[in-house]
Amino acid sequence: MKIRLYNAYVITCNDNFDIYENGEVWIEDDKIVYVGPPKINFMADKVVNCWGDIVMPGLINAHSHVPMQIFRGVAEDCDFQNWWYDNIRPFEEIITEDDMYWSTMLSIAEMVRGGTTSTLTTYFHQPSMTQAFETSGMRAAIGVDVKYRVPAEVRKKEWENRHASLDKGNPLVTFFVSSHSIFTVDEQGLNDCTSIAKKYGLPQCIHLCETLNEVGNCVKERGVTPVEYLEQEGFFDYPTVIAHGVHVDKNDIEILKKYDVSVAINMGSNLKLASGIAPVTSYLEKGVNLCLGTDSVASNNALNMFREMYLVSTVQKGYLKDAKVVSAKDVILMATRGGAKALQMEDKIGQLTAGYQADLIRISIKEPHWQPINNVLSNIVYSADASDVVMTVVAGSVLYEKGNFYIGHSYSSICEHCLQNIQRLKDTIKKSNS
Ligand SMILES: [Zn+2]
The missing domain is CATH 3.20.20.140 (Metal-dependent hydrolases)
Known part of the structure; x- marks a missing residue:
């Protein structure tokens, strides 16, 4: 699977802490194959216009x-x-x-x-x-x-x-x-x-x-x-x-x-x-x-x-x-x-660099608590919320995108199982205490 993310504010977290204000990230299978300014010639299966959103390492x-x-x-x-x-x-x-x-x-x-x-x-x-x-x-x-x-x-x-x-x-x-x-x-x-x-x-x-x-x-x-x-x-x-x-x-x-x-x-x-x-x-x-x-x-x-x-x-x-x-x-x-x-994986994850694993996230900058954007790094640490994440990719696979989970089970069935299980455990403890 090939994925192209473009029109993104890319924070690489590489050794130079390079940032591309109008950047792209290309993914092929589980790896990043390109990070940098706009470029063409990548025939991707999935193309994502990030509309200025942040793309950074997961x-x-x-x-x-x-x-x-x-x-x-x-x-x-x-x-x-x-x-x-x-x-x-x-x-x-x-x-x-x-x-x-x-x-x-x-x-x-x-x-x-x-x-x-x-x-x-x-x-x-x-x-x-x-x-x-x-x-x-x-x-x-x-x-x-x-x-x-x-x-x-x-x-x-x-x-x-x-x-x-x-x-x-x-x-x-x-x-x-x-x-x-x-x-x-x-x-x-x-x-x-x-x-x-x-x-x-x-x-x-x-x-x-x-x-x-x-x-x-x-x-x-x-x-x-x-x-x-x-x-x-x-x-x-x-x-x-x-x-x-x-x-x-x-x-x-x-x-x-x-x-x-x-x-x-x-x-x-x-x-x-x-x-x-x-x-x-x-x-x-x-x-x-x-x-x-x-x-x-x-x-x-x-x-x-x-x-x-x-x-x-x-x-x-x-x-x-x-x-x-x-x-x-x-x-x-x-x-x-x-x-x-x-995690002993500094040569594989933690930065957006060609050859590294494609573990990355897209953070929406559209919500009011992001505006106006005077300092992107400050906004990430002091203004952003986990719910601003709109896309999460691990090893080139999209696991979450705009409200949809791709993790092997539906979100509703996960919640249902957890609710039933904790109820059973609480009942058991209550019974043994009574
Ligand atoms: Zn602990």
């Missing part, structure tokens, strides 16, 4: 838990401990693969609707998650965890079998070795993850330094911060993405930089669960690779990367009382190039 959500979509709104106004242990875990005890498949499909619908083309996501029930991404055509990096409740001697074998059954060689679905956190995974478990990462040449991901409680307990029990602990364990010897990184000190940031660890900032989730504010400016000053994540909708409550872009800049400006920090361009790069590097 947004990359570097930390999510997509099967949790049906938990949106089930635990409100509580801090992390109460939110997870008292409210979310009872559901997690009884969810099924079918629940998680439809929940993931709903996440995919929300993501492609809002301009997200790929995500690094972790949760249990990886078979249904993987199947949903394969059905939809959206790109995902899926964290495969090590089961900690099985005997240590069979853990690695169990992981290998599961990974082998998940990995069907689909280029749109790649894998991470996932450790949930240092407070749920013991030292042996972390080491098992690291040795699997080494054997398979896979990157690792983990929640780290999300709350003061986590850091305080680590210092009390081990005499070191969580970042120092993972360094000691050799965890950072393999490419790693940490999610949150809220409570870190100067030395922690230096360690993260030294090992080229990517940090996924989840500003919306951290604010809502009152976990704190990540030191985004300090990370940027040290040159740490930053990317953006939404976390799950149980804690955020949306997979809205435009809102994350707004928050990561404005919260930092307000917190430091310095309007100069974290520019719109910084933010756009976090949501595109930063995410691509975190």
